Amino acid sequence: MFFSSDNAGPAHPKVIEAVMAANTGYAPGYGADAIMDTVRQQVRDVFEAPEAAVYLVINGTSANALLLATMSQPWDTIFCADVAHIQEDECNAPEFYSQAKLTLVPTDDAKMSPDVLRSKIEAEQNRGVHGPQRGPLSITQVTEKGTIYTLDEIKALTDIASGFGMKTHMDGARFANALVALDCSPAEMTWKAGIDTVSFGGTKNGAMGVEACVIFDPDLAWEFELRRKRGGHLLSKHRFLSAQMQAYLTDGLWLDTARAANARCAQLAEGLRGHNALTLQYDPQANIIFFDMPRSEHKRMLDGGAFYYVMNGDPNEGDPDALLTGRLVTDWSMTEDGVQQFIKLLNG
Amino acid sequence: MFFSSDNAGPAHPKVIEAVMAANTGYAPGYGADAIMDTVRQQVRDVFEAPEAAVYLVINGTSANALLLATMSQPWDTIFCADVAHIQEDECNAPEFYSQAKLTLVPTDDAKMSPDVLRSKIEAEQNRGVHGPQRGPLSITQVTEKGTIYTLDEIKALTDIASGFGMKTHMDGARFANALVALDCSPAEMTWKAGIDTVSFGGTKNGAMGVEACVIFDPDLAWEFELRRKRGGHLLSKHRFLSAQMQAYLTDGLWLDTARAANARCAQLAEGLRGHNALTLQYDPQANIIFFDMPRSEHKRMLDGGAFYYVMNGDPNEGDPDALLTGRLVTDWSMTEDGVQQFIKLLNG
Amino acid sequence: MFFSSDNAGPAHPKVIEAVMAANTGYAPGYGADAIMDTVRQQVRDVFEAPEAAVYLVINGTSANALLLATMSQPWDTIFCADVAHIQEDECNAPEFYSQAKLTLVPTDDAKMSPDVLRSKIEAEQNRGVHGPQRGPLSITQVTEKGTIYTLDEIKALTDIASGFGMKTHMDGARFANALVALDCSPAEMTWKAGIDTVSFGGTKNGAMGVEACVIFDPDLAWEFELRRKRGGHLLSKHRFLSAQMQAYLTDGLWLDTARAANARCAQLAEGLRGHNALTLQYDPQANIIFFDMPRSEHKRMLDGGAFYYVMNGDPNEGDPDALLTGRLVTDWSMTEDGVQQFIKLLNG
Amino acid sequence: MFFSSDNAGPAHPKVIEAVMAANTGYAPGYGADAIMDTVRQQVRDVFEAPEAAVYLVINGTSANALLLATMSQPWDTIFCADVAHIQEDECNAPEFYSQAKLTLVPTDDAKMSPDVLRSKIEAEQNRGVHGPQRGPLSITQVTEKGTIYTLDEIKALTDIASGFGMKTHMDGARFANALVALDCSPAEMTWKAGIDTVSFGGTKNGAMGVEACVIFDPDLAWEFELRRKRGGHLLSKHRFLSAQMQAYLTDGLWLDTARAANARCAQLAEGLRGHNALTLQYDPQANIIFFDMPRSEHKRMLDGGAFYYVMNGDPNEGDPDALLTGRLVTDWSMTEDGVQQFIKLLNG
Structure with missing residues (x-):
């Protein structure tokens, strides 16, 4: 993840x-x-x-x-x-x-x-x-x-x-x-x-x-x-x-790898949309997602083994309900299962 | 070569x-x-x-x-x-x-x-x-x-x-x-x-x-x-x-490769010393040799398939007896045979 | 002027x-x-x-x-x-x-x-x-x-x-x-x-x-x-x-010259305030005034012999009623009369 | 001087x-x-x-x-x-x-x-x-x-x-x-x-x-x-x-001032040539003179009120007979008398 x-x-x-x-x-x-x-x-x-x-x-x-x-x-x-x-x-x-x-x-x-x-x-x-x-x-x-x-x-x-x-x-x-x-x-x-x-x-x-x-x-x-x-x-x-x-x-090869990365991103976005405390900042078109989610949820994800950047605050300290922005980037090497695992963790 | x-x-x-x-x-x-x-x-x-x-x-x-x-x-x-x-x-x-x-x-x-x-x-x-x-x-x-x-x-x-x-x-x-x-x-x-x-x-x-x-x-x-x-x-x-x-x-590994390069250089220098129209500029200590040799001899070597730099003149044009400086560099990947081949060509 | x-x-x-x-x-x-x-x-x-x-x-x-x-x-x-x-x-x-x-x-x-x-x-x-x-x-x-x-x-x-x-x-x-x-x-x-x-x-x-x-x-x-x-x-x-x-x-000397420049600026601001189509952008505190005035008025002033910068448009071309910003700067060498002359021209 | x-x-x-x-x-x-x-x-x-x-x-x-x-x-x-x-x-x-x-x-x-x-x-x-x-x-x-x-x-x-x-x-x-x-x-x-x-x-x-x-x-x-x-x-x-x-x-004006500076330099060189322990490095053509002279003589000149650079050593310390290089530069404002004064001091 x-x-x-x-x-x-x-x-x-x-x-x-x-x-x-x-x-x-x-x-x-x-x-x-x-x-x-x-x-x-x-x-x-x-x-x-x-x-x-x-x-x-x-x-x-x-x-x-x-x-x-x-x-x-x-x-x-x-x-x-x-x-x-x-x-x-x-x-x-x-x-x-x-x-x-x-x-x-x-x-x-x-x-x-x-x-x-x-x-x-x-x-x-x-x-x-x-x-x-x-x-x-x-x-x-x-x-x-x-x-x-x-x-x-x-x-x-x-x-x-x-x-x-x-x-x-x-x-x-x-x-x-x-x-x-x-x-x-x-x-x-x-x-x-x-x-x-x-x-x-x-x-x-x-x-x-x-x-x-x-x-x-x-x-x-x-x-x-x-x-x-x-x-x-x-x-x-x-x-x-x-x-x-x-x-x-x-x-x-370069087009195949890009398509794979974008496909994993689309899959990921689809999964994120199902989470009700989470908002996508932009409709992801390539392989990057920015999303807003409560601090407590970010903390839960990171503690659960997900790796990604939280852009505007410490996920571990502060108001647990405050919305923080996360960034997710996919690449060619990711598997559908890997993405699914992340979504599963998200849906708790 | x-x-x-x-x-x-x-x-x-x-x-x-x-x-x-x-x-x-x-x-x-x-x-x-x-x-x-x-x-x-x-x-x-x-x-x-x-x-x-x-x-x-x-x-x-x-x-x-x-x-x-x-x-x-x-x-x-x-x-x-x-x-x-x-x-x-x-x-x-x-x-x-x-x-x-x-x-x-x-x-x-x-x-x-x-x-x-x-x-x-x-x-x-x-x-x-x-x-x-x-x-x-x-x-x-x-x-x-x-x-x-x-x-x-x-x-x-x-x-x-x-x-x-x-x-x-x-x-x-x-x-x-x-x-x-x-x-x-x-x-x-x-x-x-x-x-x-x-x-x-x-x-x-x-x-x-x-x-x-x-x-x-x-x-x-x-x-x-x-x-x-x-x-x-x-x-x-x-x-x-x-x-x-x-x-x-x-x-x-780094010491082995260096020793190999230096050994090939020493072997090469030994061979060069046997050529009477050729002078080593410095006693080679590492993996580089500078030597002076008539233009005609450089031309013969390069035409014969040797690759090296002639530093101070065009080996193909000019007085055939003029001395030009050549530079030879060895590396870890060279074989004794490869060096021997060069010397053989030199000795005509 | x-x-x-x-x-x-x-x-x-x-x-x-x-x-x-x-x-x-x-x-x-x-x-x-x-x-x-x-x-x-x-x-x-x-x-x-x-x-x-x-x-x-x-x-x-x-x-x-x-x-x-x-x-x-x-x-x-x-x-x-x-x-x-x-x-x-x-x-x-x-x-x-x-x-x-x-x-x-x-x-x-x-x-x-x-x-x-x-x-x-x-x-x-x-x-x-x-x-x-x-x-x-x-x-x-x-x-x-x-x-x-x-x-x-x-x-x-x-x-x-x-x-x-x-x-x-x-x-x-x-x-x-x-x-x-x-x-x-x-x-x-x-x-x-x-x-x-x-x-x-x-x-x-x-x-x-x-x-x-x-x-x-x-x-x-x-x-x-x-x-x-x-x-x-x-x-x-x-x-x-x-x-x-x-x-x-x-x-x-440096304080005298600064006081003179600021005094002329204050005198100038006082005069500008009396012009009803003109607005000072900031209350001038030193020796610079920014003011907004219709283009036609700027044109009249410049044609009349005043020298100053009009910042955001050509004073000679465009809607005569459009507001343009002028900048006035005073220095130690200006006289009360010189300022008065400008105000007089402004008041037409 | x-x-x-x-x-x-x-x-x-x-x-x-x-x-x-x-x-x-x-x-x-x-x-x-x-x-x-x-x-x-x-x-x-x-x-x-x-x-x-x-x-x-x-x-x-x-x-x-x-x-x-x-x-x-x-x-x-x-x-x-x-x-x-x-x-x-x-x-x-x-x-x-x-x-x-x-x-x-x-x-x-x-x-x-x-x-x-x-x-x-x-x-x-x-x-x-x-x-x-x-x-x-x-x-x-x-x-x-x-x-x-x-x-x-x-x-x-x-x-x-x-x-x-x-x-x-x-x-x-x-x-x-x-x-x-x-x-x-x-x-x-x-x-x-x-x-x-x-x-x-x-x-x-x-x-x-x-x-x-x-x-x-x-x-x-x-x-x-x-x-x-x-x-x-x-x-x-x-x-x-x-x-x-x-x-x-x-x-x-610029030609007059340059001629004056060069003339003073020529006058100075003429005077220096008369000193037997002193050698001009180059025949001065413009307004700069480099000359070699024993340290003791430089010291005597500087102590006597002449100002110029001694380029390659301390005029006050070292072998008094060692030759040191002095540099003299003239400009438009110098007088014949000023130069004469220097030469007089030199000739002791």
């Missing part, structure tokens, strides 16, 4: 097997391995983007920071949702790499609305050299609250950005979970909707630790390479990153 | 097996995995340093940059050999992380001499607020030229540094190769010789991609953790780093 | 005279001039802080950025009002110098309330190494809206900060205007109220371009000096900065 | 008068003052560069750091003489602003030779993404040793730079002193010789504190403006910078 995070789960056996298979003989380091040639082509095919620059890094923090830095100047401000991962959970990594600052767009459900985004951008526009300049927009898909932008919603935001001459980045740490929920193509969810660069996540969806940085404008490629090396993110035995991504993209 | 680099070779099977074994069930991310608890103790035992702070990162560039940044201020200058990896091959990563600059100490064989180091440090001392301030010293063991500092030589350098109130870092990307060559203990080669922090390499000696950052003064631990996270170098599924280091340190 | 900014006015003649007087013979550069010795003592006397470190820079942006950098770490977040100058008008200078980020505290009248500040600080506290760490608090006195914190209000904010182990900086670009309005001592408005460092403004209040950085904890002095030099803010012919500040602090 | 530095002398009375004259009424801040319009045209006329972007800052450190940052990327290395001011005396300011590093070109007399420069640039070229990339070249004219590049020598260096696709910056803290010594035009010494940007010094040659940043390619202008603001180097009451530069450039 480990629902604390999708990076607490194991890697998919096919990913591990690919890593083992890559471990034979000599291979040039630093991204010049033959497997990377395959991966580059796989990613371009997946995105229907034959010119895209494709690079691998070890995690989402570095993918986001390096892409945003490549799109920004030190005097810029990057627009993102107030609860974006780049704002809350990366210890100033985006600022470190880009030297830019962040402008937070207020949201309810972690999704920026076009009007609020526009007003925030306009507010940065009248100070000339005195204020921060407009840098890129960053959209998180799946959001931190587990919600998903529709294709039209993405397009509405990128249209605003491009109207101001701004580029748009997608933090796709849970890219696959959104994609299978929307049942669209990667191209539709990205460049066809106005996205310029993507942090394409593998780690949370079955890899050991790999994310692809996809840059649709190849003119930015060399700068990205220099930034990656300078940040210490160019792996020497790079084949072990390549192999993970190769397996991830072969035979639709 | 792949002698281009020790990061082009495979990982040791035991390392891969440990990674596979770690891939079961849920494990807390970000370094809180149980395997890391074991690794921390292993490293402390290896270094006889029960209080040392121990962290894992993916490569030497990040290990060096993060440790030096933790030891420096933005107005400092870091002292290192003129051919140090942090100067030549890290695309400004040490400067990016530390904001400090580097002062290069001239060397012949990549080893700093006490007198030259002292004169460089003294030269930075009389400008008060106008000049860079004295930051840490960084020593590379094995050096970029394949030479090794004796324990007394290390001590002589760290004594000078501490006399100026400076700390000392060891870039130990090839730590094990030096250690088995000197036949001393890790403690003797580090803190007993005045070293304050170590980049303890695994990647070049049998791991997939892992280095331990060892900090003997635990007061620096929290700053290091923040810098690692901010640099995007805290792995989410950290157990896969931990597992590599665990296998590496178990039953002396 | 030039009410656009208090840095558009001239320097006080006594300041210019002091600069002329300083221009005789040789004087050591870089802050070692004899006048600076006098200034240091003057500032310490004014603040009743015999141990304070005192440095001069050319403007408020550098004073704020250097002080905040000296109080911060690169992984910190600095707390300030949402409309603070450091957020809106310094083109990322605070982030450039400190490498930290800013957390914006929502305000109505540019003054932070203790409860909102506390909730913002608490929100940054539960993410361990993943989130930004708590850096200093920065309070602007006079605020960007022309409002003033009472001594109790300052104390309430610094108490919260120190409860979290945070230090507090005061952006005192208009320090004197606040001081004479509150009729308190510099010590009362700063260290006695929990302030650790002050950007003590001279430029807007009669100097040519000088601000004193006052640091009550002298342990930070050397780091500040290094940061100032590294930022290019250590003047070579420093005596010309010293001379300005010396004149500014002699015989209470 | 104050020969320690040309920034220890006073400003020229005409500069002070211009500052006083500028102090009337209201003037827009931040470089929008009318005097700056005049200055811009003056500088363009002086350099015969009608398109050049022209900005003012307070000192040479900020001028150099801002220009080099505008010409560099964070992964670059900037080439300069080993004793350049940007290396030795700016406390990492160039690195802070540019994030690039410096590659030092060894020199004897502070002048880079084309061959050595070329070899240093070539040495940075074969590491691809691993090594620093080639950034701009920075030439100091007058050098730190008081020597001057001829126009042909400048051209030889900039030709090498442009052959590698690199731009060239001139640190002209003592631009005027070199210009009058070479008896050429500003255009000839800069863009006609391949220079792209110039730190055009005023401070050391009669101003209070002002340097013009001259950028011959106006495409870099906006980036420079943003960098200046972000560095805190955009003055609010900018007219006081403008006024200094206006006076400096009016009626050739």
Whole structure:
């Protein structure tokens, strides 16, 4: 009953097997391995983007920071949702790499609305050299609250950005979970909707630790390479990153794992809805659930062996009737039985 | 006949097996995995340093940059050999992380001499607020030229540094190769010789991609953790780093692989000495050889299927009699036969 | 009728005279001039802080950025009002110098309330190494809206900060205007109220371009000096900065000029209150007025020769009845007649 | 007898008068003052560069750091003489602003030779993404040793730079002193010789504190403006910078002051040549002299009331016969009598 995070789960056996298979003989380091040639082509095919620059890094923090830095100047401000991962959970990594600052767009459900985004951008526009300049927009898909932008919603935001001459980045740490929920193509969810660069996540969806940085404008490629090396993110035995991504993209493994995670989440949501002291904050669309429940119930669950985060208070101390928010995350490795066990515990 | 680099070779099977074994069930991310608890103790035992702070990162560039940044201020200058990896091959990563600059100490064989180091440090001392301030010293063991500092030589350098109130870092990307060559203990080669922090390499000696950052003064631990996270170098599924280091340190695997690499290097050097148009630049002590040989001979070797770097000219174009420098690096995975094959080709 | 900014006015003649007087013979550069010795003592006397470190820079942006950098770490977040100058008008200078980020505290009248500040600080506290760490608090006195914190209000904010182990900086670009309005001592408005460092403004209040950085904890002095030099803010012919500040602090010139500016502002507010289509946003306490008035009236004033900023729309285009916000700033050099002329124009 | 530095002398009375004259009424801040319009045209006329972007800052450190940052990327290395001011005396300011590093070109007399420069640039070229990339070249004219590049020598260096696709910056803290010594035009010494940007010094040659940043390619202008603001180097009451530069450039004042300083230096050198225990290190061409003399003689001079730097040892302690190096700098304000007094003291 480990629902604390999708990076607490194991890697998919096919990913591990690919890593083992890559471990034979000599291979040039630093991204010049033959497997990377395959991966580059796989990613371009997946995105229907034959010119895209494709690079691998070890995690989402570095993918986001390096892409945003490549799109920004030190005097810029990057627009993102107030609860974006780049704002809350990366210890100033985006600022470190880009030297830019962040402008937070207020949201309810972690999704920026076009009007609020526009007003925030306009507010940065009248100070000339005195204020921060407009840098890129960053959209998180799946959001931190587990919600998903529709294709039209993405397009509405990128249209605003491009109207101001701004580029748009997608933090796709849970890219696959959104994609299978929307049942669209990667191209539709990205460049066809106005996205310029993507942090394409593998780690949370079955890899050991790999994310692809996809840059649709190849003119930015060399700068990205220099930034990656300078940040210490160019792996020497790079084949072990390549192999993970190769397996991830072969035979639709990445879509299967995302579907499995989303299915477990749906099953879980279904079970939660049956509990009368519990409210779902958002209709879960991908693999994350936020719910409100009395403290005493959280305590009972955690004491009973469930693992998940309680976001806004200590589950063990305070008014037992106070509502606290819990977060549940599913991943590809969970079983129907595991979810059922959680629901059974919940229903006491 | 792949002698281009020790990061082009495979990982040791035991390392891969440990990674596979770690891939079961849920494990807390970000370094809180149980395997890391074991690794921390292993490293402390290896270094006889029960209080040392121990962290894992993916490569030497990040290990060096993060440790030096933790030891420096933005107005400092870091002292290192003129051919140090942090100067030549890290695309400004040490400067990016530390904001400090580097002062290069001239060397012949990549080893700093006490007198030259002292004169460089003294030269930075009389400008008060106008000049860079004295930051840490960084020593590379094995050096970029394949030479090794004796324990007394290390001590002589760290004594000078501490006399100026400076700390000392060891870039130990090839730590094990030096250690088995000197036949001393890790403690003797580090803190007993005045070293304050170590980049303890695994990647070049049998791991997939892992280095331990060892900090003997635990007061620096929290700053290091923040810098690692901010640099995007805290792995989410950290157990896969931990597992590599665990296998590496178990039953002396790391010493065995280093001994194997050094033995192949000695065998290779023995063979090279028999070639009359070839000169070894330094008596190889670890797993790296630099040698001078006519261009025509380099061309013959490369055409014949040998892989290695020719450092100072195009082996295919120019005066065939001109002497060019070649670099050969051995690793744990090479066989006596493989080396013999190279020598045979050399002897024509 | 030039009410656009208090840095558009001239320097006080006594300041210019002091600069002329300083221009005789040789004087050591870089802050070692004899006048600076006098200034240091003057500032310490004014603040009743015999141990304070005192440095001069050319403007408020550098004073704020250097002080905040000296109080911060690169992984910190600095707390300030949402409309603070450091957020809106310094083109990322605070982030450039400190490498930290800013957390914006929502305000109505540019003054932070203790409860909102506390909730913002608490929100940054539960993410361990993943989130930004708590850096200093920065309070602007006079605020960007022309409002003033009472001594109790300052104390309430610094108490919260120190409860979290945070230090507090005061952006005192208009320090004197606040001081004479509150009729308190510099010590009362700063260290006695929990302030650790002050950007003590001279430029807007009669100097040519000088601000004193006052640091009550002298342990930070050397780091500040290094940061100032590294930022290019250590003047070579420093005596010309010293001379300005010396004149500014002699015989209470700085208090006289602030009283004059505030008096003109009060006179102006009195006049504005008589205009029935005009509303003051805040009761002006220092030398800044924000007021709402129909576009057509703004247009009439600007066409009639008044200079001031209209903040939220083009005064020449759009609905003539729409209310737009104007900002008026007074300085020491304005005359009663000048203000009267503006009011007369307003009353048509 | 104050020969320690040309920034220890006073400003020229005409500069002070211009500052006083500028102090009337209201003037827009931040470089929008009318005097700056005049200055811009003056500088363009002086350099015969009608398109050049022209900005003012307070000192040479900020001028150099801002220009080099505008010409560099964070992964670059900037080439300069080993004793350049940007290396030795700016406390990492160039690195802070540019994030690039410096590659030092060894020199004897502070002048880079084309061959050595070329070899240093070539040495940075074969590491691809691993090594620093080639950034701009920075030439100091007058050098730190008081020597001057001829126009042909400048051209030889900039030709090498442009052959590698690199731009060239001139640190002209003592631009005027070199210009009058070479008896050429500003255009000839800069863009006609391949220079792209110039730190055009005023401070050391009669101003209070002002340097013009001259950028011959106006495409870099906006980036420079943003960098200046972000560095805190955009003055609010900018007219006081403008006024200094206006006076400096009016009626050739800047050439007169430079000629005066150089003449005093020549007079001084003439006198020194008559002392038999004293050797001039270089034939002084501008306003700086380096000379070797026994410690006992330095001590006698300093005790006798002469002020200058002894570079490589304590004049008061040690072998009285040991040769120590003294540095003498003249400025516009020195009199023939003042120099004569020094020589008289020397001749005992």
